[in-house]
Amino acid sequence: MIHKVTPDSSIFQVVILHLDLDAFFASVEQADNPSLQGLPVIIGQSLRGVVTAASYAARRYGVHSAMPIVQAKKLCPHAIFLPGRMHRYHQVSQEIMSIIRAHCPVVEQASIDEAYVDISGTKRALGTPKTLALSLKKVIKNTTGLSCSIGIAPNKFLAKVASAWKKPDGLTIIEPDAVFQFLAGLSLHHIPGVGKSFLEELGSLGVQTIPDILSQPKSYWAQVLGKRGADLYDRAQGIDHRPVLPKTDPLSCSAENTLEHDTLGLEMLKQYLLIQAERVGHELRALGKKSQTITLKIKFQDFSVITRSKTLHRPTDITHELYTIACTLLFAQKLEQKIRLIGISASNFRTDSAFLPLVTDKRHQRETSLDQTLDRIRNKFGNTSIMRADASHLKGDLQTKS
Template identity: 45%
Template sequence: MDIWANYRKILHVDMDAFFASVEQRDDPSLMGKPVVVGGRPNSRGVVSAASYEARKYGIHSAMPIAEASRRCPFATFLPVNAQKYREVSLQIRQIFLAYTPMVEPLSLDEAFLDVTGSTSLFGPVDTIALSIKQRIQQELSLTASVGIACNKFLAKLASDIKKPNGFVVVQPDKIQEFLDPLPVERIWGVGEKTAVQLHNYNIKTVRDLRHLELNFLTQLFGTLGSQLYQLAQGIDDRPVESDRVVKSIGREMTFAKDIADHDALETTLLKLAVDVGRSLRKEMLRGKTVTLKVRYDDFRTLSRSRTLLRATDLEDVIYHEACSLLGEVSLKQPIRLIGVTLHNLTDQLENQLSLFEEPQLERENLTKVLDLVKEKYGEKSITRARLL
């Protein structure tokens, strides 16, 4: 009897050190060496990805590049090549789609797949997962770690257990055998503070957590307690959502040197607004809420937001609002990072513009023409004079 017969068949595919692995693949001289993607050693950025050779030195994502350089000065430091990683991610996505339309990307390098309806065509769930893993290796010369389970929570845990190049199956009848020995920090929602609280009650493993009463957990953590109670028993009813809704589109820039010059900041805002507007139009979306993000030289971060009367995908509008929000921010202290994000997105066109809004219509038509030029001749074929 097939033990999977009455269960969903979910995969979590997670690329191993994705950005760094792509760079090592494309430059064989980097194979087996520590590689850090995020910027040059003297840059102000943070680590986006580190090869497993670099991780041996304690380097991890979100670490300041300067600290990574201190820990491993002989590593190869590379800038982020976002376009290349997106292209490789799309190639991986095509492999997924060959087996199921139920693909939920979480980022460029990981996704959930529901292959419940695919087994009649491609065989058992572990056969499908192994085929995907092998195709990624053979066609793209990259490795992926794959977790297989009856729900998303367990599949994601499984993909992380034996990285890199892992392949872990959690059988539906062995869920507690898999979960119980794991440290309680492996449960979604258990951060540092929650872990400390649990440790105070001598709760160290998932088994310990599972033996707690629901009422006790909800009294201690509120709604999070109910979630912890469910997950400790391997219960997660969330479906794989193949058409995930984009909640926001934004861009930000970390400066090589801290900036307090208003004109220079506005020029950067224009560049970011152009990128955000272009991305919105590619996704056929418009945003109604503009958010400005600023990080000072002491890492203090603040944001300012404004909601428009009408959703927009025009960089001129985004730029104007971002500059207006910048006027609300103190420039007495130098700025390390600045960013612009559009929230409250919609794919619906609003009512017909009135006669008094003809300039807006003209700008939309002009923007369409500029987009066509960029599609045909490249993103850098035409640009704003201020950005030259």
């Protein structure tokens, strides 16, 4: 007798998490400069320009992004207007994305401050979606000082709507059986991609609400509005089949710091290299990569940049090895002026076992297990929760400056 086994569909339920940093650019400025905390901060300075970001204190005055600066100045004249530091925002973004990747297997970065994570079937390994979301929020907060809002739902569209539902520091979970109830409370402008001009276009077609869309078949919308119409019909039903697409693997892992003061002090530089080696090593291990080429980057006082690389006989992901190589490269360099930025990058990734040593020496084993222990602690409590003794006094500095 043959038993036909049909898979339990609930096991294959799709669960998508969408993470969105709160008032990202403004929050980075506040994290880097705590005296701005709680104040109305607006990114965008040129009188002819627009607001690129506004802190929540500024939003209370009605200021929002894309608003002309002139108007923002009228609404909130006492706000602090800053020019914005894209380089810094990218740096923090990278740090946050590597935290998410260190925790979750399938991550798609959607913008500088947003990511989708496919957490289907990860309950056993990563805990319930709620536990995972809370621990991501905690690690990001502890590491960067920034808060984020998270939405969890059966697809990308609903997860994105959910993350915007309660901000800042929100967590909104839409269970599959609550989707229709959730959609009933949704306005058209909540649907990502439905902006002001699309709303007007829909208005001219007599469409004001989600039920208005559902009153016609999908083929009608496809005919009238093309792909936008067909997609809109799907969204109005809570349908979105787009998969989470992790970008192809990065080609390198890197960390760098602009120093508090330009320096020639080797002890200080070594401490920065140590903390950078920790970061790069942690990222390599999270990616399951070993690097064969280690590069030291130095930017001098006059902004000239040099890089020095070493290609290894045996690829590594060991923090102590990365640190030692970076130090050797630094010591070999003639320093004729003060350094303003220093960094390490690891590239030329190998995963093949041909490089595995047949006999692992004791030291190698010791370093590997030390790294594993530190990774576990960092995954739980954040990047600066623990450091090797040499760099621990840089902790406060690195939390905001890396």
